[in-house]
Amino acid sequence: xxxxxxxxxxxxxxxxxxxxxxxxxxxxxxxxxxxxxxxxxxxxxxxxxxxxxxxxxxxxxxxxxxxxxxxxxxxxxxxxxxxxxxxxxxxxxxxxxxxxxxxxxxxxxxxxxxxxxxxxxxxxxxxxxxxxxxxxxxxxxxxxxxxxxxxxxxxxx
Amino acid sequence: xxxxxxxxxxxxxxxxxxxxxxxxxxxxxxxxxxxxxxxxxxxxxxxxxxxxxxxxxxxxxxxxxxxxxxxxxxxxxxxxxxxxxxxxxxxxxxxxxxxxxxxxxxxxxxxxxxxxxxxxxxxxxxxxxxxxxxxxxxxxxxxxxxxxxxxxxxxxxxxxxxxxxxxxxxxxxxxxxxxxxxxxxxxxxxxxxxxxxxxxxxxxxxxxxxxxxxxxxxxxxxxxxxxxxxxxxxxxxxxxxxxxxxxxxxxxxxxxxxxxxxxxxxxxxxxxxxxxxxxxxxxxxxxxxxxxxxxxxxxxxxxxxxxxxxxxxxxxxxxxxxxxxxxxxxxxxxxxxxxxxxxxxxxxxxxxxxxxxxxxxxxxxxxxxxxxxxxxxxxxxxxxxxxxxxxxxxxxxxxxxxxxxxxxxxxxxxxxxxxxxxxxxxxxxxxxxxxxxxxxxxxxxxxxxxxxxxxxxxxxxxxxxxxxxxxxxxxxxxxxxxxxxxxxxxxxxxxxxxxxxxxxxxxxxxxxxxxxxxxxxxxxxxxxxxxxxxxxxxxxxxxxxxxxxxxxxxxxxxxxxxxxxxxxxxxxxxxxxxxxxxxxxxxxxxxxxxxxxxxxxxxxxxxxxxxxxxxxxxxxxxxxxxxxxxxxxxxxxxxxxxxxxxxxxxxxxxxxxxxxxxxxxxxxxxxxxxxxxxxxxxxxxxxxxxxxxxxxxxxxxxxxxxxxxxxxxxxxxxxxxxxxxxxxxxxxxxxxxxxxxxxxxxxxxxxxxxxxxxxxx
Ligand code: FES
Ligand code: FES
Numbered sequence: 016x017x018x019x020x021x022x023x024x025x026x027x028x029x030x031x032x033x034x035x036x037x038x039x040x041x042x043x044x045x046x047x048x049x050x051x052x053x054x055x056x057x058x059x060x061x062x063x064x065x066x067x068x069x070x071x072x073x074x075x076x077x078x079x080x081x082x083x084x085x086x087x088x089x090x091x092x093x094x095x096x097x098x099x100x101x102x103x104x105x106x107x108x109x110x111x112x113x114x115x116x117x118x119x120x121x122x123x124x125x126x127x128x129x130x131x132x133x134x135x136x137x138x139x140x141x142x143x144x145x146x147x148x149x150x151x152x153x154x155x156x157x158x159x160x161x162x163x164x165x166x167x168x169x170x171x172x
Numbered sequence: 173x174x175x176x177x178x179x180x181x182x183x184x185x186x187x188x189x190x191x192x193x194x195x196x197x198x199x200x201x202x203x204x205x206x207x208x209x210x211x212x213x214x215x216x217x218x219x220x221x222x223x224x225x226x227x228x229x230x231x232x233x234x235x236x237x238x239x240x241x242x243x244x245x246x247x248x249x250x251x252x253x254x255x256x257x258x259x260x261x262x263x264x265x266x267x268x269x270x271x272x273x274x275x276x277x278x279x280x281x282x283x284x285x286x287x288x289x290x291x292x293x294x295x296x297x298x299x300x301x302x303x304x305x306x307x308x309x310x311x312x313x314x315x316x317x318x319x320x321x322x323x324x325x326x327x328x329x330x331x332x333x334x335x336x337x338x339x340x341x342x343x344x345x346x347x348x349x350x351x352x353x354x355x356x357x358x359x360x361x362x363x364x365x366x367x368x369x370x371x372x373x374x375x376x377x378x379x380x381x382x383x384x385x386x387x388x389x390x391x392x393x394x395x396x397x398x399x400x401x402x403x404x405x406x407x408x409x410x411x412x413x414x415x416x417x418x419x420x421x422x423x424x425x426x427x428x429x430x431x432x433x434x435x436x437x438x439x440x441x442x443x444x445x446x447x448x449x450x451x452x453x454x455x456x457x458x459x460x461x462x463x464x465x466x467x468x469x470x471x472x473x474x475x476x477x478x479x480x481x482x483x484x485x486x487x488x489x490x491x492x493x494x495x496x497x498x499x500x501x502x503x504x505x506x507x508x509x510x511x512x513x514x515x516x517x518x519x520x521x522x523x524x525x526x527x528x529x530x531x532x533x534x535x536x537x538x539x540x541x542x543x544x545x546x547x548x549x550x551x552x553x554x555x556x557x558x559x560x561x562x563x564x565x566x567x568x569x570x571x572x573x574x575x576x577x578x579x580x581x582x583x584x585x586x587x588x589x590x591x592x593x594x595x596x597x598x599x600x601x602x603x604x605x606x607x608x609x610x611x612x613x614x615x616x617x618x619x620x621x622x623x624x625x626x627x628x629x630x631x632x633x634x635x636x637x638x639x640x641x642x643x644x645x646x647x648x649x650x651x652x653x654x655x656x657x658x659x660x661x662x663x664x665x666x667x668x669x670x671x672x673x674x675x676x677x678x679x680x681x682x683x684x685x686x687x688x689x690x691x692x693x694x695x696x697x698x699x700x701x702x703x704x705x706x707x708x709x710x711x712x713x714x715x716x717x718x719x720x721x722x723x724x725x726x727x728x729x730x731x732x733x734x735x736x737x738x739x740x741x742x743x744x745x746x747x748x749x750x751x752x753x754x755x756x757x758x759x760x761x762x763x764x765x766x767x768x769x770x771x772x773x774x775x776x777x778x779x780x781x782x783x784x785x786x787x788x789x790x791x792x793x794x795x796x797x798x799x800x801x802x803x804x805x806x807x808x809x810x811x812x813x814x815x816x817x818x819x820x821x822x823x824x825x826x827x828x829x830x831x832x833x834x835x836x837x838x839x840x841x842x843x844x845x846x847x848x849x850x851x852x853x854x855x856x857x858x859x860x861x862x863x864x865x866x867x868x869x870x871x872x873x874x875x876x877x878x879x880x881x882x883x884x885x886x887x888x889x890x891x892x893x894x895x896x897x898x899x900x901x902x903x904x905x906x907x908x909x910x911x912x913x914x915x916x917x918x919x920x921x922x923x924x925x926x927x928x929x930x931x932x933x
Contacts, residue, residue: 054856060375102185144375152826
């Protein structure tokens with residue numbers, strides 16, 4: 016079947032098998048940031064934006080995104096780099112395998128909320144498993160980013 | 173120190189955080205054959221007949237291999253990534269006629285699409301002779317069911333193995349007369365402990381792709397911690413010369429020991445070697461949970477002898493370690509179960525006896541801590557119970573009994589405790605956690621109980637006399653350096669840490685050191701990243717190589733400036749004559765080294781170690797217990813660590829935090845249990861619960877460094893140590909809250925709720 020979508024800002028049409036998962040479709044399109052960590056929708060590694068809303072690409076058929084906008088970390092380079100600097104300053108990226116999914120969801124949270132609390136951050140990102148970091152460093156990084164953004168925006172006013 | 177002991181970001185941080193294609197499956201050629209395995213549905217069976225005709229008729233199927241396709245005289249091998257000759261018995265075949273656990277490979281299928289392979293798997297007809305499985309490790313020794321009856325089973329090292337008795341290993345060690353010591357004690361605590369086969373759960377499952385290069389050699393790209401061992405193991409498995417195999421390690425999505433076993437490599441290697449076509453295998457999470465290499469389930473009996481005043485005089489331990497269907501890492505993991513925890517205490521005598529047994533469970537392997545977390549849970553739990561019996565503070569009891577710097581360690585291979593801040597770690601942990609002010613247990617307004625528990629731990633740094641660290645440093649263009657290593661950065665940050673060590677010696681910026689690793693054709697030999705060895709052992713190799721390169725830079729400069737090498741002063745940027753009568757910048761030296769030069773400006777250093785200096789840790793768990801539901805929620809975990817000098821404090825901290833949370837999982841939620849027919853129940857991340865960010869509370873980690881003279885800039889290891897304390901510390905906190913001690917991990921809410929109910933009655 017034919018699938019038309021906007022992937023990372025580019026309109027495209029592809030012939031696909033009806034049963035193909037969005038995750039596999041995206042990897043096939045070279046969006047290797049999208050990772051698979053499970054078959055049971057538990058890990059969050061495969062998180063992408065569907066019309067700006069984070070979704071698990073392992074749990075959606077590619078056919079379902081007909082006519083819609085899909086964004087992966089490849090399409091968010093600048094926004095990702097800003098936040099990434101703060102995570103890196105904590106050394107909280109270890110193996111990095113969970114990072115793309117985590118970054119997508121963290122970016123979604125930081126777009127949605129100006130100053131989320133620790134509890135809100137944890138709840139929002141609860142579906143993003145990380146086996147390496149123990150989560151604490153990721154949290155420090157996000158909090159530092161929020162501080163920085165507050166100052167930056169305050170300064171701009 | 174300028175760069176060592178600073179928290180520089182990891183060299184690959186931004187690449188990883190922005191999702192660049194750097195992992196095995198991101199790099200696999202698009203036209204790879206897809207490799208999957210048909211796995212045994214039975215815990216013990218013999219393949220009576222196997223028919224693959226229908227599967228081979230599927231147009232997109234390239235090959236189906238069964239035991240019949242392998243040479244009848246194929247030699248057995250081990251999948252454990254260890255220095256040759258491996259202590260782990262040679263008990264594997266790529267495909268065997270006898271199947272020893274639910275998940276044991278029956279056939280290898282390769283095809284051009286997932287769908288075709290899936291279909292082929294369903295079409296292979298196998299007739300099994302189903303045998304009665306052996307599932308109870310405590311009954312395995314000398315059982316009438318023998319897991320490895322075959323004649324070509326082989327133990328290369330004297331590890332006390334005997335396949336006809338289901339023994340993968342047996343060992344005994346002691347110092348002093350333990351029976352006499354225990355007989356003279358006021359109190360002898362005699363307890364049995366049990367820990368389960370927890371899973372590493374690295375986020376990237378096992379995966380490998382293979383190609384054939386221009387010279388007809390097999391190139392294996394794999395998520396592995398042990399590229400050089402993979403080369404040897406695959407060559408042995410395929411019966412081809414090692415020189416025909418090249419192994420490349422790209423970025424790895426976590427290892428924790430899982431990837432110290434050659435779990436996925438042999439299958440695509442077989443396919444590519446026979447078909448000469450690229451192929452890849454990517455394990456599903458299901459396979460990762462059911463047919464992998466988890467921690468050895470262990471039963472331990474501990475006898476702890478002490479006097480009324482709190483003097484611990486002797487520790488006696490007997491451990492039965494369940495290696496499952498194959499003996500990968502069996503003989504060696506158990507060694508740590510006894511020797512690591514017992515060594516924490518100054519005793520008059522000790523004894524440690526162990527049996528490692530085969531069963532028809534999934535094979536075990538290496539997992540962070542190796543066998544230490546099991547033993548640490550047992551011994552630290554026993555010491556906590558002793559403290560309660562004596563009505564003595566758990567910290568005070570430790571202070572009276574711990575080893576100190578300079579101590580001779582009979583239970584630690586007769587080594588000397590060359591660097592040790594364990595005493596300071598205790599002091600600091602007590603302070604940091606508010607141990608004295610908070611009290612062991614208090615009621616909260618919401619009806620829950622908040623409780624504290626503590627434990628200590630140690631690990632080693634590298635395997636002495638055996639493992640080899642290697643590093644090559646060369647001067648590159650523009651006065652920068654290339655650092656080539658054979659150790660695997662699996663997320664731990666060793667690429668960065670080793671570059672920091674090089675930059676410190678060469679007095680350059682971190683950016684001036686480009687790291688390359690790992691390719692067995694280009695990297696210097698290194699045993700690999702395991703046994704807490706990289707910073708300590710490979711770090712020494714880097715230190716030595718960089719130091720020698722400095723000397724050679726001086727030689728070249730002296731030649732060019734026409735003076736003696738002793739007259740040259742090198743400050744990292746330039747080599748100048750002492751009297752200031754001439755100087756060359758590093759960039760000028762680099763140019764000069766490429767024209768009419770005969771001073772080689774690349775240096776390789778190999779290191780071995782003659783000791784395994786232990787790092788130490790003290791952990792305090794603060795948990796909230798709901799006495800109605802039995803839920804145990806960690807609210808705060810305090811960790812104080814002596815890993816010697818922190819080469820990179822940030823990375824050491826995150827390692828510690830990650831290890832603590834894995835330990836929390838092992839203590840409270842991670843469990844592998846078996847159905848009566850030998851199937852694993854916890855076969856996905858849905859059933860097998862690793863901590864999410866809602867489960868671990870806050871973490872506070874501080875360092876209390878000693879200085880290890882034999883390590884690079886005083887460093888010891890950290891990676892494995894940090895998983896050890898949560899098990900016993902959390903179990904102690906629960907006991908402090910509900911008055912019942914738990915002798916098995918994980919401690920489940922049901923058990924806690926029942927105990928709390930008993931307390932109320
Ligand atoms: S792959 Fe695990 S949630 Fe999508
Ligand atoms: S950094 Fe490895 S899983 Fe998160």
